[in-house]
Amino acid sequence: MTGWTADRIPDQHGRVAVVSGANSGLGLVTATELARRGARVVLAVRNTAAGEEAARRMGGDVEVRELDLASLASVRAFATKLAADHPVIDLLVNNAGLVLLGPRRTSADGFELHFGTNLLGHFALTGLLLGSLSAAPAARVVSLSSITHKNAHLDFDDLMSERDYDAARAYGRSKLAATVFGMELDRRLRGVGSSVASVLAHPGLTRTNLTPRAWEHRGRVGRMIARGGLLVTQPVEQGALPQLRAATDPEVRGGQFFGPGSFFETRGPVVEARLNRDATDPEIARRLWETAERLTGVSGGAGGWGLVAQFPAPLQGAAARAPRGGAADGHSPAPLQSAATRAPCGGAAGGHSSGPLQGVAARASCGGAADGHSPGPLRSQGAPQVFQGRGELRDQPRRGRTRQRTEPTEREPGVQGRSPRAPVGRRMRSSRTAATAHRPTGTVRRAHRTVHRIRADRCLLNYPPRPYRS
Structure with a gap:
C-alpha cells in the first residue's frame, strides 16, 4: 500500500x-x-x-x-x-x-x-x-x-x-x-x-x-x-x-x-x-x-x-479556510455573515446590509457580474422576473410552472425568450438571429437552463436562456 x-x-x-x-x-x-x-x-x-x-x-x-x-x-x-x-x-x-x-x-x-x-x-x-x-x-x-x-x-x-x-x-x-x-x-x-x-x-x-x-x-x-x-x-x-x-x-x-x-x-x-x-x-x-x-x-x-x-466573530467561506497567515491574497478578509443567517439576494435576514461579499459570491450574487455591475434591477419578493429577449427583465406575478410569452425587444426584433420556470420540454418559436452566436454550448448550456428553472424565485444570472429554433 x-x-x-x-x-x-x-x-x-x-x-x-x-x-x-x-x-x-x-x-x-x-x-x-x-x-x-x-x-x-x-x-x-x-x-x-x-x-x-x-x-x-x-x-x-x-x-x-x-x-x-x-x-x-x-x-x-x-x-x-x-x-x-x-x-x-x-x-x-x-x-x-x-x-x-x-x-x-x-x-x-x-x-x-x-x-x-x-x-x-x-x-x-x-x-x-x-x-x-x-x-x-x-x-x-x-x-x-x-x-x-x-x-x-x-x-x-x-x-x-x-x-x-x-x-x-x-x-x-x-x-x-x-x-x-x-x-x-x-x-x-x-x-x-x-x-x-x-x-x-x-x-x-x-x-x-x-x-x-x-x-x-x-x-x-x-x-x-x-x-x-x-x-x-x-x-x-x-x-x-x-x-x-x-x-x-x-x-x-x-x-x-x-x-x-x-x-x-x-x-x-x-x-x-x-x-x-x-x-x-x-x-x-x-x-x-x-x-x-x-x-x-x-x-x-x-x-x-x-x-x-x-477572538472576533468567525469568518465565512474560503476566508475561514485559508492557510495559516490570512486569506489567499494575503489581505485580511472582511467578516461575512454565517450560512445560517444569510438571506438570499444580498440582504441579511434581519433586514440589514450584510457587507461586501467575496470570491464566488461577488462574481454571481443575485444577478451581479464579476466586475461588480448589476445587469438589471433586482426583483421584489412577490414578483419573479422573467427574461424578455436578450437579458431584459420585467416583473411578473407568480403563475406557477407555466409558459409565459414575451414581446420582442427593440435590440433583437423577432426573438422571443422563455420563462426560467417553463418546463424543459416546452419550446417557443424564434427566428435565427445573431444572438445564437453568443449562446453557450454543451454542458454549460444545460447547466444554465437548470439554474434558470430552479432559481427563478431567487437570483437571476447574467446570461439569457437559449433561444430555440422552430
Missing part, C-alpha cells in the same frame, strides 16, 4: 507529547511510534495499571498519568500537575474516545457521556494546557474525529440527548462537535497569530477495543456482532496513520483533516479527508464554543483560553 507511512515520521528527540487514551488501540500505536523516535510521551489514561503495562511494552521515555475525561475535576488536576512539570508541551493528541450503544449514561458532571467525554473533556484539557503549548516554537493539537461525523447534526436545544435518546446518533453528534472544535480552534489560533496549529484526523473503520465495548450491553448477541464488525475493519496500525501524520508531518498546516482515502474513507492510504458542512459553519462553531466554555468553566483568563476566547 502506497502513501504516507510511519517510516516518514521525523526525529522527535527533545519534544514532549501528550496522548490521551494511550493504553490501547489508536492511542497506544500513536504513543509507541512517538516514543520510538525519541519523544518524551505522557500517557494520559483513566486506568493507570493498564497504562503502566503499556509503558513497559513500548519502552522509551514514557510516563503515565491519570486522566478521566468524563470528570472535569480530573481534567483540571491532570492539567495543573502536567503544566507544572512540563512548562513546554510540543504535541497534544486528543485521542481518547467513548462509544457505548446501550442506554443513556451521564458523566460525573451530569453531561451525556459521549458529549462530555469526546468534546467537553478535551475542550477543557486543551484550554488548560494552551499556555504550555504556546511556549513551544511549533506546537500542535490533534483532534480525533470519526467517519460518523459526516451524517451528524448538532441540536443546540438538546445537546445532551435528553429527548429521544439514540446512542449511535449521540456518538456521531459528539464526534461532529469534536470536529467543529478542532476547526474553530485553528481559526482562533490563526486569528491571534499563535504558533500552535490545530489539525484533525479520523481512522476510518479500524479494529480497536471500542467495537466490542460498544456492543457489550447486548450480551452474547453483542459479542457476535462485534466479531462480525472486526472482519470489515483495517488493522489498528493502519488506522493510526492519519493522526500520526497530523501530529508529525512537517508539511502539515493548521486546519487540515486527514483520513483513509479508499472505499468511502473507511480504509486505505492517508489523504486529506472531506468535512461535514456543519464542521466549517462559523455560526455553529461560535455557538458550540460559547456553550463549551459555559459548561466546562474554562474560558478567558489565567489557566484558560486567554486571548483566543475573545
Whole structure:
C-alpha cells in the first residue's frame, strides 16, 4: 500500500507529547511510534495499571498519568500537575474516545457521556494546557474525529440527548462537535497569530477495543456482532496513520483533516479527508464554543483560553479556510455573515446590509457580474422576473410552472425568450438571429437552463436562456 507511512515520521528527540487514551488501540500505536523516535510521551489514561503495562511494552521515555475525561475535576488536576512539570508541551493528541450503544449514561458532571467525554473533556484539557503549548516554537493539537461525523447534526436545544435518546446518533453528534472544535480552534489560533496549529484526523473503520465495548450491553448477541464488525475493519496500525501524520508531518498546516482515502474513507492510504458542512459553519462553531466554555468553566483568563476566547466573530467561506497567515491574497478578509443567517439576494435576514461579499459570491450574487455591475434591477419578493429577449427583465406575478410569452425587444426584433420556470420540454418559436452566436454550448448550456428553472424565485444570472429554433 502506497502513501504516507510511519517510516516518514521525523526525529522527535527533545519534544514532549501528550496522548490521551494511550493504553490501547489508536492511542497506544500513536504513543509507541512517538516514543520510538525519541519523544518524551505522557500517557494520559483513566486506568493507570493498564497504562503502566503499556509503558513497559513500548519502552522509551514514557510516563503515565491519570486522566478521566468524563470528570472535569480530573481534567483540571491532570492539567495543573502536567503544566507544572512540563512548562513546554510540543504535541497534544486528543485521542481518547467513548462509544457505548446501550442506554443513556451521564458523566460525573451530569453531561451525556459521549458529549462530555469526546468534546467537553478535551475542550477543557486543551484550554488548560494552551499556555504550555504556546511556549513551544511549533506546537500542535490533534483532534480525533470519526467517519460518523459526516451524517451528524448538532441540536443546540438538546445537546445532551435528553429527548429521544439514540446512542449511535449521540456518538456521531459528539464526534461532529469534536470536529467543529478542532476547526474553530485553528481559526482562533490563526486569528491571534499563535504558533500552535490545530489539525484533525479520523481512522476510518479500524479494529480497536471500542467495537466490542460498544456492543457489550447486548450480551452474547453483542459479542457476535462485534466479531462480525472486526472482519470489515483495517488493522489498528493502519488506522493510526492519519493522526500520526497530523501530529508529525512537517508539511502539515493548521486546519487540515486527514483520513483513509479508499472505499468511502473507511480504509486505505492517508489523504486529506472531506468535512461535514456543519464542521466549517462559523455560526455553529461560535455557538458550540460559547456553550463549551459555559459548561466546562474554562474560558478567558489565567489557566484558560486567554486571548483566543475573545477572538472576533468567525469568518465565512474560503476566508475561514485559508492557510495559516490570512486569506489567499494575503489581505485580511472582511467578516461575512454565517450560512445560517444569510438571506438570499444580498440582504441579511434581519433586514440589514450584510457587507461586501467575496470570491464566488461577488462574481454571481443575485444577478451581479464579476466586475461588480448589476445587469438589471433586482426583483421584489412577490414578483419573479422573467427574461424578455436578450437579458431584459420585467416583473411578473407568480403563475406557477407555466409558459409565459414575451414581446420582442427593440435590440433583437423577432426573438422571443422563455420563462426560467417553463418546463424543459416546452419550446417557443424564434427566428435565427445573431444572438445564437453568443449562446453557450454543451454542458454549460444545460447547466444554465437548470439554474434558470430552479432559481427563478431567487437570483437571476447574467446570461439569457437559449433561444430555440422552430
